[in-house]
């Protein structure tokens with residue numbers, strides 16, 4: 206933190222979360238209301254395009270601060286902010302005309318795609334996780350409805366705009382049996398993109414040591430609770446993304462950049478980033494690759510993830526101590 210790892214994505218500086226919480230706690234109500242007014246107008250002004258929802262100033266409180274500040278002074282004890290969880294259910298249908306859009310920063314296609322039955326079942330799992338956690342945390346999703354198909358960059362920006370303490374992606378893979386229970390943290394050195402003589406370097410690398418350290422610790426917690434909830438061992442596992450076509454030119458027909466980290470995780474680093482844990486669960490039933498998870502399987506997946514988030518955030522202070 207504090208270093209501009211990827212300046213062209215993340216030019217803004219932000220103080221450590223714990224410090225800013227302490228500051229808010231110590232403020233008078235007048236000052237808090239003033240801060241909240243900033244947060245409120247920020248929330249309003251960024252309520253449209255997710256692309257503009259990235260926080261614009263280091264001192265700007267997260268939009269979620271607004272409702273607290275509009276409460277009566279008698280509610281002082283509620284000034285202690287709840288930790289923020291963002292759940293990212295994978296896939297959806299890209300809006301008309303956006304399927305082949307290229308990300309303006311990288312030149313790569315970041316449109317998500319409809320995957321059946323994954324899209325609907327992971328949305329169901331995300332809603333179950335939200336339901337289990339929202340009594341204790343502020344919980345948000347990166348999607349507004351099941352068939353929405355925000356680009357991977359929009360997902361990352363939506364998540365990061367909430368200033369989350371943890372983000373968790375939920376996916377299933379119906380080409381694999383349920384022994385596939387992968388939990389994937391961000392790691393320093395993971396990368397997406399290509400370098401070509403014709404087009405130069407179009408590669409982005411994860412470099413944030415602190416977020417990687419926290420992400421790994423959170424992933425270990427989630428692997429443990431997913432194992433307990435399903436009875437099937439979950440393990441930390443790296444991802445691998447291959448380019449569908451790669452002739453060395455990003456101006457041609459590469460659908461997605463090759464590499465070993467999901468775009469959403471890669472785009473969440475630096476001062477606006479967050480520890481982001483990606484989950485996969487094998488959904489193949491016998492020879493069928495299209496049978497949706499059963500209600501019990503969805504519940505076990507959700508319970509494992511929700512318990513993992515709870516455990517991770519319960520250990521947050523000690524993990525932060527180890528991840529300087």
Ligand SMILES: [Zn+2]
Pocket residue numbers: 295296320323376377
């Ligand atoms: Zn998926």
